[in-house]
Amino acid sequence: MQTLTSFVQERWIAGDGAATPLFNATTEEPLAETRAGGIDFRAVLAHARDVGGPALRAKTFAERAAMLKALSTAIHAHREELIELSVRNAGTTRGDAKFDIDGAIGTLAAYATFGAAVGERRFLTDGPGVQLGRTARFWGEHVLVPRLGAAVHVNAFNFPAWNMLEKAACALLAGSPVIEKPGTPTALVAWRVAEIVVQSGVLPAGAYQFVAGPVGDLLDHMGPQDSLAFTGSSGTAAKLRGHANLVARNVRVNLEADSLNCAILASDVDSSADAYGTFLSNVALDVTQKTGQKCTAVRRIFVPKERVGDVRADLGAALAKTKVGDPSEAETRMGPLASANQLRDVRAGIERLAAHAEVATGGAKSIREKGWFVAPTLLVARDAHDAAFHAEEVFGPCATILPYDGTPDEAIALAAQGGGGLVASLYSNDAATIERVVLGLAPWHGRVWVGSDKLADQGLPPGMVLPASIHGGPGRAGGGEELGGLRGLAFYLQRTAVQGFKGYVESSFGSAPSA
Numbered sequence: 001m002q003t004l005t006s007f008v009q010e011r012w013i014a015g016d017g018a019a020t021p022l023f024n025a026t027t028e029e030p031l032a033e034t035r036a037g038g039i040d041f042r043a044v045l046a047h048a049r050d051v052g053g054p055a056l057r058a059k060t061f062a063e064r065a066a067m068l069k070a071l072s073t074a075i076h077a078h079r080e081e082l083i084e085l086s087v088r089n090a091g092t093t094r095g096d097a098k099f100d101i102d103g104a105i106g107t108l109a110a111y112a113t114f115g116a117a118v119g120e121r122r123f124l125t126d127g128p129g130v131q132l133g134r135t136a137r138f139w140g141e142h143v144l145v146p147r148l149g150a151a152v153h154v155n156a157f158n159f160p161a162w163n164m165l166e167k168a169a170c171a172l173l174a175g176s177p178v179i180e181k182p183g184t185p186t187a188l189v190a191w192r193v194a195e196i197v198v199q200s201g202v203l204p205a206g207a208y209q210f211v212a213g214p215v216g217d218l219l220d221h222m223g224p225q226d227s228l229a230f231t232g233s234s235g236t237a238a239k240l241r242g243h244a245n246l247v248a249r250n251v252r253v254n255l256e257a258d259s260l261n262c263a264i265l266a267s268d269v270d271s272s273a274d275a276y277g278t279f280l281s282n283v284a285l286d287v288t289q290k291t292g293q294k295c296t297a298v299r300r301i302f303v304p305k306e307r308v309g310d311v312r313a314d315l316g317a318a319l320a321k322t323k324v325g326d327p328s329e330a331e332t333r334m335g336p337l338a339s340a341n342q343l344r345d346v347r348a349g350i351e352r353l354a355a356h357a358e359v360a361t362g363g364a365k366s367i368r369e370k371g372w373f374v375a376p377t378l379l380v381a382r383d384a385h386d387a388a389f390h391a392e393e394v395f396g397p398c399a400t401i402l403p404y405d406g407t408p409d410e411a412i413a414l415a416a417q418g419g420g421g422l423v424a425s426l427y428s429n430d431a432a433t434i435e436r437v438v439l440g441l442a443p444w445h446g447r448v449w450v451g452s453d454k455l456a457d458q459g460l461p462p463g464m465v466l467p468a469s470i471h472g473g474p475g476r477a478g479g480g481e482e483l484g485g486l487r488g489l490a491f492y493l494q495r496t497a498v499q500g501f502k503g504y505v506e507s508s509f510g511s512a513p514s515a
Contacts (some may be wrong), residue, residue, distance in 0.1 A: 002032040004191045004212040007198050008039055009047045010205055012347040015039070015213045022188055025091025025336040026326050026371045032089075032188050034213040035112050041218035044209055045226070048150035052177030052206025053069060060122055064173050065115025072108035074200040075165075075193060079105070082161065082192060089188040090160065091336040091372070093327040096276065096290050103162035103465070107483075108465035110167040114486055122146070122175070124486065126495055129502075129510045139502035144493040146175030149225030151412070151492060152218065154240075156231040157183025158293040160190040161277070166467070166483060167229050172207065174492035179209045179218070183232070183337040187212060196467070215501045220245050226251040227492060229482070231468055234258040237478055246369060254491055255478035256471070258393040260418035261286075262300040264391030266428035266438065267406035271310055274456035279427040280311075282451070282461045283399065284318040288334045292397035293342070296423050296463040299399055302414055304406035308506050311401060312380055316360040319376040324367065336372040337396055343372035350377055356388045357381045357400060390417035408433055411467075412440030421476020425449040425462040446473035446481065 003019075005012040015035030022032045056064065075082070079101055086097035118124065126142040151171040155163040164180050171178045182190030194210035197203065212216075222228065222245060230240055232255040240246070246253060263283050269275045286298040303311045327335030337343045343366065352363040362377030377398040381389055383404035404410045413425055424445045426437050429452050441448050447469060449462035465471045470484035483487055499511050 001030060002022075004032055004034045004211045005189055006039060007208075007210040008044045009209070013038055020184055022089060022185065023339070024088050025338055026328070028340075028370055028372075030047035034184060034187055036214045036216070039211065039214050039216065042221045044211075044218070045150050045221050047206050048177040048179055048209060049148065049225075050206070052204065052208070053146075053148060053150070053175070055204035056172065056177060056207055057122065057175045059175070060120045060496055061115045061173065061191050062120055064175065065112045065118075067360050068108045068115065068173060069112035070171055070198060071197060071253045072112065074202065075101075075161075076105050076106070078192075078196050078237075080229045082189060085189050085192055086160070086186075087327050087335075090186040090338055091327055092290065093332055093335050096335070099289065099405055100162045100189075101280055103159065104165040107166045107467045108169050111173050115173045118486070124489070124493065125510055132499060136502050138495055138499070139505045141505050142495055143509050144490065144495050147225045147227070147492060147494050149176070149223060149227065151178045152177045152181070152215075152222065152226065154181045154215070154228070154232065155179055155183055155190070156295070157185045158290055158295070161193050163231055164190055164193065166458070166465070168208070170482065170488035171492050172203070174489040176309055176492040177207045179211065181211045181215050185402050209511060210254045219243050222246060222249065222251045224249050224251065227254070229254040229480070229491070234476055234478075244432045248384045252491060254472075254480035254482065256295065256422070256480050256482065257476060259295055259420075259422040259473060259477040260299045260390060260393055260419050260503045261296060261423050262302055262415050262418065263298045263425045263426065264302045264411045264415070265304065265307065265311065266411075266426065266430065266433050266437070267295035267304045268430045268433060271426050273429065274453040275429055275451050278451045278456050280314055282425065282463070283315060283436060285461055286306065286463045287319060287372050287378070287397050287399050288322050291337050292376075293338060293395055294463055296465060297399075298463075299393055300414070300418065300426070301399055301401045302384070302404050302411050303401050305403040306406070308380065308401060308403045312360050312378070315401075316378050319378055320361045322376050324375060334376065334397065337374065340372055342396065343374065346374055346398065347396035349392060349396070350374070350398050352392065353379055353388060353394065353400060355399070356383070356386050357378070360401070362397070378513050384414055385417070385418075390414075390419070392460070408436045408440065411437060415441055416444050418444070418476065420473050420477045420479075422471065422473040422477050423447040423449060423462050425451060427451040429453050444474060446470055446477065506513040
């Protein structure tokens with residue numbers, strides 16, 4: 001069986017401890033394994049800080065951008081191979097595999113463009129300069145400079161390529177070396193991407209390291225110039241946030257965790273509106289794309305009480321006709337979950353929610369003898385305010401209709417019960433409703449997506465994470481923030497106020513693109 005190796009200190013090594021198998025999600029056939037142990041994580045961090053960091057910081061933004069562009073090209077050359085690996089290891093359809101692989105390639109290319117626009121600088125200026133004294137001779141500028149540590153990225157299983165490379169794109173462009181840890185169930189895809197990155201020879205020594213298995217005591221050795229970015233469950237996020245060494249040394253931590261994203265159908269949208277068709281299409285896509293294993297997927301669907309029957313019938317019919325099966329077959333529209341543990345957790349979650357709801361379509365039962373399959377599931381809550389629907393994310397193809405009174409205020413209040421989310425979507429053609437709901441949702445969400453007749457067939461769906469917009473959210477969503485153009489670099493940079501004679505300070509540190 002293939003053992004996935006780690007790339008640390010410029011060499012590939014296999015762990016020497018207990019093995020964890022990886023499977024074909026459709027057939028349950030073992031594909032590869034990762035092994036714990038065999039890595040000196042103190043030395044790995046030192047290699048990133050002492051070798052990779054100085055090499056990256058010596059380059060300008062334009063030079064780092066050129067490296068990202070070259071990486072995007074190198075990975076694109078292996079696109080078909082990576083898609084096939086994703087179908088086998090992650091259980092994705094070809095369309096869902098492209099979503100991940102193309103997202104990774106596109107994000108690298110986007111950050112190459114952002115970096116090229118900054119040009120031949122090694123720091124960013126943050127906002128306009130300001131007069132600090134009674135005359136302009138005493139002047140201040142805020143600059144953002146690369147920190148001197150390493151960026152440790154603990155990535156999620158659901159997007160093994162995209163999640164790793166969206167983090168890496170921001171860190172590398174900022175001048176920070178990266179240490180990447182993939183989600184284990186789909187690590188075969190991430191490992192092959194890592195191999196391509198290393199074989200490309202694009203990055204300087206120490207700029208990119210990859211840990212295929214557990215990270216051991218790595219967090220114990222992180223220091224105040226290092227940073228940790230994590231994507232995964234809220235339970236693991238809470239443990240990381242409270243890690244004794246990270247707290248004691250004030251290591252920067254960015255978390256993206258569970259999110260009970262919502263879709264709101266406003267009372268002004270009737271069944272004949274283009275916005276209604278967009279609503280149905282987007283929600284059905286969110287439930288089934290990546291088998292619902294998507295951090296931006298809709299989990300709660302707020303529908304005016306008088307419209308619940310129509311939505312239940314229309315959305316239920318769309319989900320019921322989804323072809324579930326072997327993702328390698330062209331007609332399949334939804335494959336299996338990524339692992340046996342995922343199947344167990346999703347089935348248990350559906351059962352818990354179903355105790356408070358009616359099942360419109362789907363349900364908790366497994367639908368094939370082999371593989372980790374479950375049907376697209378739509379529930380209708382008996383009580384929209386029942387805490388069960390606002391407390392737990394079922395990370396699979398499951399969403400619940402929650403009837404509300406049709407007013408903006410109740411929609412906002414229900415959304416807030418989720419405790420903070422990555423994205424909320426609103427479908428309305430009324431300007432006053434849009435303004436009221438967007439402003440009410442904004443404190444609880446990193447992104448608010450507005451669908452209307454005017455946007456029909458023009459905008460990308462709300463589940464799509466775009467490099468130019470921030471990705472993250474408050475509260476249970478982790479309280480972190482990634483991407484958003486140059487904003488995504490700020491986590492890896494130190495903001496410093498420079499004060500002095502205007503002629504020196506402004507000429508050296510002013511007038512550059514801001515983060």
